Amino acid sequence: MTQAHGPADAAPATVHGHAPTGFIRKYVFSLDHKVIGIQYYFLALTAVCIGMILSLAMRIHMVWPDASIPFFGAIKPEQYLTLMTMHGTIMVFFVLTTAPQSGFGNYFLPIQIGAPDMAFPTLNMLSFWTTFLSFAVMISAFFVAGGAPLSGWTNYPTLSAIPMAGPGEGLGEDLWLISIALFCVASMMGALNFITTTLDLRAKGMTLMRMPLTCWSWFITAILGLLAFGVLLAGGILLLMDRNLGTSFFVPGGLVVSGVPVQHSGGSPLLWQHLFWFFGHPEVYIAILPGMGVASQLLSTFSRKPIFGYRAMVYAMMAIGILGFMVWGHHMFMSGMSPYSAFAFSFMTMAIGVPSAIKTFNWLGTMWKGKIRFTVPMLFAIGFVSLFVSGGLSGPFLAQPAIDIPLHDTYFVVAHFHLIMGVAAIFGIFAATYYWFPKMYGRMMNDALGKIHFVMTFVGAYCIFMPMHYLGMAGNPRRYSQFTEVKYLAPLIPIHKFITYAAIITVSAQLLFLFNFFWSMKKGKKAAQNPWEATTLEWTTATPPPHDNFGGVTPVVYHGAYEYSVPGAEKDYIMQTDPTPVPAH
Amino acid sequence: MADVAVQHSVAGAYEPSLFGTYSKKIGMWLFLLSDSLTFGALLFAYSYGRISTPNWPTPFGKASIVNATIMTVCLLSSSLTMVLGVLASKKGDHKATVRWLLATMFFGALFVVLHAKEWNGLIHEGLRPFSNPWAKNVPQFGGTFFTLTGMHMLHVTIGVCYLGVVALRKKWLPILLGIWLLGWLLTPATNVFHLGIHVLLLVAVVSAVILVLKPKVYDAHDVEIAGLYWHFVDLVWMFIFPLVYLMSTKVV
Numbered sequence: 001m002t003q004a005h006g007p008a009d010a011a012p013a014t015v016h017g018h019a020p021t022g023f024i025r026k027y028v029f030s031l032d033h034k035v036i037g038i039q040y041y042f043l044a045l046t047a048v049c050i051g052m053i054l055s056l057a058m059r060i061h062m063v064w065p066d067a068s069i070p071f072f073g074a075i076k077p078e079q080y081l082t083l084m085t086m087h088g089t090i091m092v093f094f095v096l097t098t099a100p101q102s103g104f105g106n107y108f109l110p111i112q113i114g115a116p117d118m119a120f121p122t123l124n125m126l127s128f129w130t131t132f133l134s135f136a137v138m139i140s141a142f143f144v145a146g147g148a149p150l151s152g153w154t155n156y157p158t159l160s161a162i163p164m165a166g167p168g169e170g171l172g173e174d175l176w177l178i179s180i181a182l183f184c185v186a187s188m189m190g191a192l193n194f195i196t197t198t199l200d201l202r203a204k205g206m207t208l209m210r211m212p213l214t215c216w217s218w219f220i221t222a223i224l225g226l227l228a229f230g231v232l233l234a235g236g237i238l239l240l241m242d243r244n245l246g247t248s249f250f251v252p253g254g255l256v257v258s259g260v261p262v263q264h265s266g267g268s269p270l271l272w273q274h275l276f277w278f279f280g281h282p283e284v285y286i287a288i289l290p291g292m293g294v295a296s297q298l299l300s301t302f303s304r305k306p307i308f309g310y311r312a313m314v315y316a317m318m319a320i321g322i323l324g325f326m327v328w329g330h331h332m333f334m335s336g337m338s339p340y341s342a343f344a345f346s347f348m349t350m351a352i353g354v355p356s357a358i359k360t361f362n363w364l365g366t367m368w369k370g371k372i373r374f375t376v377p378m379l380f381a382i383g384f385v386s387l388f389v390s391g392g393l394s395g396p397f398l399a400q401p402a403i404d405i406p407l408h409d410t411y412f413v414v415a416h417f418h419l420i421m422g423v424a425a426i427f428g429i430f431a432a433t434y435y436w437f438p439k440m441y442g443r444m445m446n447d448a449l450g451k452i453h454f455v456m457t458f459v460g461a462y463c464i465f466m467p468m469h470y471l472g473m474a475g476n477p478r479r480y481s482q483f484t485e486v487k488y489l490a491p492l493i494p495i496h497k498f499i500t501y502a503a504i505i506t507v508s509a510q511l512l513f514l515f516n517f518f519w520s521m522k523k524g525k526k527a528a529q530n531p532w533e534a535t536t537l538e539w540t541t542a543t544p545p546p547h548d549n550f551g552g553v554t555p556v557v558y559h560g561a562y563e564y565s566v567p568g569a570e571k572d573y574i575m576q577t578d579p580t581p582v583p584a585h
Numbered sequence: 586m587a588d589v590a591v592q593h594s595v596a597g598a599y600e601p602s603l604f605g606t607y608s609k610k611i612g613m614w615l616f617l618l619s620d621s622l623t624f625g626a627l628l629f630a631y632s633y634g635r636i637s638t639p640n641w642p643t644p645f646g647k648a649s650i651v652n653a654t655i656m657t658v659c660l661l662s663s664s665l666t667m668v669l670g671v672l673a674s675k676k677g678d679h680k681a682t683v684r685w686l687l688a689t690m691f692f693g694a695l696f697v698v699l700h701a702k703e704w705n706g707l708i709h710e711g712l713r714p715f716s717n718p719w720a721k722n723v724p725q726f727g728g729t730f731f732t733l734t735g736m737h738m739l740h741v742t743i744g745v746c747y748l749g750v751v752a753l754r755k756k757w758l759p760i761l762l763g764i765w766l767l768g769w770l771l772t773p774a775t776n777v778f779h780l781g782i783h784v785l786l787l788v789a790v791v792s793a794v795i796l797v798l799k800p801k802v803y804d805a806h807d808v809e810i811a812g813l814y815w816h817f818v819d820l821v822w823m824f825i826f827p828l829v830y831l832m833s834t835k836v837v
Binding site: 120195204205206231237238248249253264266271554 | 728
């Protein structure tokens, strides 16, 4: 081969070979992927707390509309929409996109493939600080005149395109768009870095098909992010122009807002829906794929069995990624699209059930007859599978236009996407946190607290979201701020009350997690180098890992990541770096 | 593989890269992939508006098309000089590299100037992002025109500055600031580019940060990567020229 190869400075090892010593370079503007990963994680932790408080306020307002809630007061209907918008935005972008991919991916992708750092450490730092800026801009929308926008996380025009359309649609909406544009740029930089790192910095012997499934999931997620965020960026720019330069990409003619005719004409709100959902559907896989990777990793590790169907898992993730770009129209069945295109989108959407089922059965197959260790991370991984199935099964219902049209604007959809994209992905994050905490901080998280946290969250999540299916089928519309005055919904109010109680208890249970997290950081039991007896590279290095991850050496890899209970081996796991040949099994 | 060892500076420590090439080049390809989706979405928005509007105006007369053709020739020539620059840098001929890069920058800058002149003419005729003098009820014409060509012009401008950093390094900064100042002083206050020229100031700040934080001699790889970006920007124009200009030629 005669390809040209890069100069010596292409390797991150030489870009910053020595650990920085000053506080600012070490902890604030750090180039170290591990520090950046933790920065992302804490950003997501802050965001999830805000997002949870918003959802609690919504739930309380729904069943006690006149109650005065601390910080929020008595919530007005438009305020309710603001809460809903910001809850969705913060959770989707700054929690579900940020924690599993940018947080854990940043920390563990380089270590798991045996690299000293990401391929572009400076870009990595830049993408974190751009995300941070984006978050700051998003939060600032709460405090400007008119408050935060109320057009939902999907931000549909015409509501979002016309500043006088609602109280938050002035400066708040502009800030929302600027924040999202920044987030797109940051995610694009991050995705580019992840892909290049995976392609270029795998240690000797770490072939693609020996990578842990976590790495595969981060890699495929990065490809989705790279392709999806560019489109949202374009949509965001066009919407900003509609709002500030008077163009009308998204605003049709003849609109009258509060008695004043709107000076736009000829645009199409559907254009936004196309651009948004071309991003938006891959985005839900961006949220869930890393969770799938973590679940695969943990189910194999704690069942002490090789993952069932490694290649099938990889191909299934690829299939989900590819199909994810072909199904955006299923969010638009209500838009009056041609029944023929609705049929095509419906068919493609149903097809996603196939790789998803392959993954589910492989997870079950992995646990089948395994010597399962019910540790806290394992419980959350099993919880992930459970929620993934429960949330996923309502997918094929909604994928059919004939069923989607009556159910679309009801709580059935809320139940569906919260279970599969929200809570399942959060369970992936919890599993990853409990699993990798000992490597990140050198201490174990408290087991008893973790188990209580699991049970309360697992039962709580089902109590919150399962009844919503019934609400939806009974015709309870979503996005309405209160139902107590609506006659035909009166019989459903007790269910709403039950959900709100469950939400209060489940959110309180998260305090246990927060306490456990920060208490264990300082006071937890000291962790061994490989407390879970796992095989991947992060468990071969010191805890916490040194600045260049492996202390000056580059590991050499001899096996795949799932050599558990190999017949004839002296232990029930063989490290990836263990040179002893593995007998065929 | 020895060359991999060169890349990673640790002998034989890594798997060969999947595409047998160095990280930065993959990084640029990935950026271009993402950017092509952004341009793709803008072109989609344009096509969506155009298809759904029956009386789309076709205002570009002979002078406009000639001008746009000259602009196209500028970009095509710049792609050629870019290729020659990459070849020269691979041979290690620094002087020839800088010469070809400067030629590329010249053609790129000429493109931007011609484009700006054309914008001015159209604005003078009454074209605005929200209205145009040719078809009263098709505000999308101005919107899509300015978005697409503006986004592309921004990419060419950044490309010229990018090449300037690679070719001239720190010497480029005073030149860029000079162009900015001249452009600002020479354009009348009512002109859209009186404000738009400040993009150059932003680019100058970014360039300064890059040049100060990571001072280095740009080698053949950097030239090649800059070339990838440049060719991509040219390629985008090859979509915009027929879709926006040729399809809106004035039919006499």
